[in-house]
Amino acid sequence: MHITVGIVGGGPAGLLLARLLRRAGVDCVVLESRDRAYAEQRQRAGILEQSTVDALRSCGAGERLDREGLVHDGIELRFDRRSHRIDFPSLTGGRRVWVYAQTEVVKDLIALQLEDGAPLFFEAEVRAVEGADTDRPTIRYLHRGREQALTCDYVVGCDGFHGVARSAFPDGVQRVYERTYPYSWLGILADVAPSCDELIYAHSPRGFALHSMRSPFVSRLYLQVPNGAEPADWPDERIWDELDARFAVDGDWRLARGPVTAKSVLPMRSHVLEPMRHGRVFLAGDAAHIVPPTGAKGLNLAAADVIVLARAFARLHESGSADLLDAYSDTCLRRVWRAEHFSYFMTTTLHADPEQSPFDSRLQLSQLDRIATSPHAAAELAENYAGLPLG
Template sequence: MRTTVGIIGGGPAGLLLARLLHRAGIDCTVLESRDREYVERRQRAGILEQDTVDVLRACGAGERMDREGLVHDGIELRFDRRSHRIDFPSLTGGRRVMVYAQTEVVKDLIALHLSDGVPLLFGAAVRAVEGADTDRPVVRFEHQGREETLTCDWVVGCDGFHGVARSAVPERVRETYERAYPYSWLGVLADVPPSCDELVYAHSPRGFALHSMRSPEVSRLYLQVPNGTDPADWSDERVWDELAARFAVDADWELERGPITSKAVLPMRSFVTEPMRYGRVFLAGDAAHIVPPTGAKGLNLAAADVTVLARAFVHLEETGSAELLDAYSDTCLRRVWRAEHFSYFMTTTLHTDPGQSGFQTRLQLSQLDRIASSPHAAAELAENYTGLPFG
């Protein structure tokens, strides 16, 4: 097999990159290790930044998103039994976010690829990337019980933290930065209409809680729990009681309860590998960086990476210049580190560390009060949450 751009990973990063390249007339092939059903059911993020929404619309993948997605103009912070709303448009010059689950983005992109005939192989388990520093890198993979090779001009690793693409960057040139957090999230899906119009981020002496949604009929909620928590230890009643306690405010508000359809524990970590390019191999999305979900940045960082990369491939095609490809890693890492810092800020400001002192708690409350009382502090949060411009 032969292609111009070989894309490892059929998640949102790989699929979006393939869509952008296909629209620009650049040949590409996507290799995804899982089957289509698994990929389309994989539960992940649900908040799309303004630029992510704009890119999906521009590449023809926004029709169902605009019909079913929920436009949000702000978030609510709860702390010290009071609430404060952050209004995004007034603080950012009109920027907003969209609630539209990653699973739905993936379904939309897969449908477009299959309709357009873009090569997309499911069940293609990549074993190795060879020749990263040559002009013809090769991807070795197994598909339908056969060993196959894909010879490329360029390879893009969108295969996540546990994928093989990152290993194509030699350890001698690779620098890794990471932080593990001393708590996790217990995430639940519930068949009950959301109890709020916008996301609620709650700081509580009992720990962090987040109220989100997947649709007008389905709620997505999270509780801070100790690392190693078994979801089976949390009955539905215990989940709802704890959520109600952490969301409690001195106002007339009640948490609606309903059947919980799934529970899962999500570890919290920050991770960045540098550089995001070696030879003819590029890394994008979770293959290069991970953020704790508190800042809603994971999917959006992936979208930013592949948007920058697609522009660089188009520039090469149109001008013959590799200038933008050569700048890819530095361009993306500036945005990555800004998002890492924002996600770290949101996480450490809203969560209760197991060994946290009263002094540290008072600092958190002081910071939240600053955001609630200062338009400048609120604008900083709103600008980061709605997302910095791609590229």
């Protein structure tokens, strides 16, 4: 079997790319190693930038998002028992964000793909991507007990940090840049209405806390915890007490408690591979870069990658010009490093490093106070959080 674009990975990046390619008249196949139920239940990001929402709408995947997604025009910063709201539209020319879980994005894209899209094969375990330097790279995979080979004009690896597509790059071709952080996040889902209308990012001497939501009835909350922490170390009552302490603010605000339905620990790291292309193999999303979740960039960076890539394939299909494909890595990396820097800034400004001194803590408070008092500093945060236009 031969196809123009073989897509490894049926997460949001691979599925969105397939939808965009279909609209451009470019044939493709999506290979996903897990079954459909697993793909639709992977808990990941929940914040969508304006550009991501625009792309989902453009490929027909915006109907349920527009009906059920929660539009947010800002975030609240809490520090030194004070609160300050950052208003996105007034600082960004009207841009905003949406709360709509990645699981729901994937469900919408899978339904569209199976209804009228390119082939989407579940439980198709990719074993290797070969021939990146040739004009017909090959994807070797196992499907329904049979070893199969798919030759392609191009391969796009959307299969994540531990995926196979990265191994198609020969040794010495890629440079790796990474940073690990001395703390993790404990995340919970709780069956209780959110205690806020917009996300709360809290700086505290006890550590960082984040109040988010999945729906008007389900809250998503996070606590900074030491690396190596286990969910079992944190009984529900201890979690709620710690959240109360970290969100504390002067005034009558109260955190609503409810049954905890899920609990997990998320390590924090930054990671970038350069370049994002070798020969006819391209990487997108977590296969090429990881950001700490503090800036809500992971899913949105993946979407930006495949939007750029879909435009490049459309140009090739329409005119025969490969100029945008040749520029893909450089184009995406400019955005990737901006997002890496913003995510690093949010992470190091809001978290308490176990080794930090009182001087370091005062610098953090000074930076947060500047955001609260300077329109220029607030605009810088708002522009990065709501997402820079793709152009």
